[in-house]
Amino acid sequence: MNIKNIKSEFPIFKQKINGKNLIYLDSANSSQKPKTVINEISSFYETEFSNVGRSVHTLAVKATNRFEETRDVVRSYINAKHREEIIFTKGATEAINLVAHSYGEKFIKSGDEIILTELEHHSNYVPWHYLREKKGAVIKFAPVDINGEINVDEFKKLITNKTKIIAFTHISNVTGTIMPVKKITDLAKSKNIPVLIDGTQGAQHLSIDIQDLDCDFYAFSCHKMYGPNGLGILYVKKKWIDELPPYQGGGGMISEVKKDNITYADSPTKFEAGTMQTAEVVAFAKSIKFLKDLGIKNIENHESDVLEYGLEQLRKNNSVKIIGNPKERASIISFTMKGIHPHDIATILDDEGVAIRAGHHCCQILHDKLGIPASARASIGLYNNKEDIDVLCEAINKCKKVFEV
């Protein structure tokens, strides 16, 4: 497998879009799936499917083993220390809701402070807003600068002895900013404040060493890692596992159920109520295998090349204004065009087979700060290459032609 012609591993690229080749630049939204992952879902359902952890028959044993194997694969991929630190969720959104709910219910009281940033995706803000509403907690936003960066000093300024958690994104899904994670976790640790990292845009672009990052919680979504939809991962540092109350209640997560009381299982089971996404979990092991076979360093380098080329080409175009200019940037270019609304850009690009996203990308706070209602976003996956950027640039020129700007 070579990253140069990796598109052939992804069946979607056989599609023509409006008669053109598909140039998929919407991977920050959701990535396409390699055929090994798709086939694994089918073949699991065809030959091994059964519910996990409930029955003792042959299929159930197979399915349970496959399911738990993925937990080990994920553990090792992010270099977590213990397998029970890996919890399967519906997605990053559920993962963050879980923490906000379980940690928040127990540890956050009226007047306590939660530090977020102006770069956060709604899923790393709305769950904390619930605590503001319910508990009277206070939310503070670390401000983003003109480059789309947030200096660690901004966090320093916001921390008080009421700060109960710091939650921020690993990589911005609008500016592509790679946050100075280590500096922030070091700072937080020195003040004994737990840290949640929204890794939804991180885990597919960078190699993650969770012990090195040393955060308390790390949330991400498998569907942005060339894996199945409807599945996410929450890493919970061991020290929190017994501390946190369970989240959803149901089958599997209990220890003893009596009419007057209920006790709960140990982690990870405690946090995995109800029937899980068996096939998705099993298939996700193939996504990680795919990433490892290519080599996450190779992916980083390749995407970096394409990103640099993209920035260079778009900067040449006077009508295009790129959002942010962070020193450390991954795989994402958001932009606006004078006189053309992002929505119209997206439609015209689509006519050329180029799939991008237009809107506020679930980052309304950031767009308000930038004073724009929406932007266009081209996001790069491992299957994109410089030729894709060339098509993008031509399609952008077509926008100018249609709108006569």
Place this chain on the structure above:
Amino acid sequence: MNIKNIKSEFPIFKQKINGKNLIYLDSANSSQKPKTVINEISSFYETEFSNVGRSVHTLAVKATNRFEETRDVVRSYINAKHREEIIFTKGATEAINLVAHSYGEKFIKSGDEIILTELEHHSNYVPWHYLREKKGAVIKFAPVDINGEINVDEFKKLITNKTKIIAFTHISNVTGTIMPVKKITDLAKSKNIPVLIDGTQGAQHLSIDIQDLDCDFYAFSCHKMYGPNGLGILYVKKKWIDELPPYQGGGGMISEVKKDNITYADSPTKFEAGTMQTAEVVAFAKSIKFLKDLGIKNIENHESDVLEYGLEQLRKNNSVKIIGNPKERASIISFTMKGIHPHDIATILDDEGVAIRAGHHCCQILHDKLGIPASARASIGLYNNKEDIDVLCEAINKCKKVFEV
């Protein structure tokens, strides 16, 4: 397609288990998937995949349309009045948690009463237990009788002017009891008490007319309806849609997000935070098509025949004690054997290719009441037939031989 030889539509039955044909009698746990459903997942990922409701490019439009089509298909399948009454969840467990959380947060106060039954699955108890813990609500259990039935009078006795919700299972996953749903909803309506029905064992065996049942909430899981795992449905009656606060917070479910406040979208979006299980939702339309093509009445009749035959055969066996004897029963036979623990039964049956479940089936309250720690459960899906029952009976005789009872 004929229900008599329908196994050929399910690839799993090509498997040999320990050299024997697979006799899958664990569908109440999770059902196997027909090839149309499995193929739909693959082909969706291969040719149409994109994130739903976020972007305006061709693939996103296709995916969004397919996704929303399933909502219409589900609406029509259960005869709900409005499409916005259909909410996609991770499973029945999440669906019930959603109601307990959103309804409970707003409407249940200290001393308020929640009526459940002794038949409930843990997922229709633990979420209500949370409200007991957090709010000081009181949980009352309508008692089950020796036949595994619960008379509507038992509910009548428990209702007071503090009763805030009645939540019960449509069909017991242990005794197969079909509950007198209409009588209970009529009673509840006359007292103005909302009703949640746990339909997890209902929707695959009976034809559901939600307007006729006239409940406020109906929760079920697609993986027990020959559909993909990791997906469930919550029906919410229109009158509750605007009343209930949202559940998880994240992308998609918002209207406006400001630094000091957040407003939410309308239903169903309000209740569907984050990236959804796109492929699973799309493929679930094929499960419903499959059920409709066979005809839910035909399925009911066929399963009923197999069930009656199974009860008849097992009653002949002196060592077997069947749990419950409800007048209205669907597709489930739980039993114990003198001198052989259910766990051992399951292992020995598996050796004959027969997959059943052993344990308390997430119904510890019921097993406590029956005074048994565990039972063996054979549950019938539309693919089972009388020959399967014969193999089951032989395998049960083998248990007796191994244990010399």
Place this chain on the structure above:
Amino acid sequence: MDLKDLYQEIILDHAKNPRNRGKCEGYNHDAKAHNPLCGDKVHIYLKLDEEKNISGLSFEGEGCAISLASASILTDTLKGRDLNFSKKITDDFLNMLKNKKKITLNSLSEDQITTISSLSGVQEFPMRIKCATMAWHTLMSALDKKNN
């Protein structure tokens, strides 16, 4: 599906130079709407006089070419028209986008029909239909609301 059907000259003209922008004088009904996915916003102001004529009609808002053009065309077409007629045209407009029905109302000038019909190209772009209909739905909720 052809881009030229979508971005017709009339539409681009209205998008670049929207008519009736701002608050119309003496308005007594208004309503606003917002599409959270793309950030499009529209706020309709209208003055309904005693004879049930829409004597004033304007909008504020930001959005894509389709949504701006649609709001601009709406105000241009319905200003000075009576209430029932405006409701009828709105129905026809929504019908045109939903069911591909042609607009044929007699009391519209040929010019007006051409202008409104220029938005029919949106039919082929499902994700953009909301952009085209938002202003019209908002007009209806403005009319449904009590006087300010």
Place this chain on the structure above:
Amino acid sequence: MDLKDLYQEIILDHAKNPRNRGKCEGYNHDAKAHNPLCGDKVHIYLKLDEEKNISGLSFEGEGCAISLASASILTDTLKGRDLNFSKKITDDFLNMLKNKKKITLNSLSEDQITTISSLSGVQEFPMRIKCATMAWHTLMSALDKKNN
């Protein structure tokens, strides 16, 4: 994978007539465990005397043949043995099930080795391993706990 390896005669005998059931007299350590999936329960009682000998050892519990037999065999094998030796055997037992190591300890009688090893058939039934190991893990937590 053969049923006969799992349900050997020794195991069935112990399952049907478990040895050392009940609370042993004067016990000073105990611990219990529970498998929520199948409802298996075990409660281990033991008396550790001053010379670190397990002079009393018994169990209460309910469960499948494997878990009953395992608890019964455990108590039979380790009663009267000293602490370190018991820990060593427990390690060996768990190792047998996890890594398919044979049990060969010199100070066990051939009979005892045969008896313990009868549980090695569980190796081939992954979902049943917990049934076989629960009593042994519980013994270890009883020993880890302070005196009652």
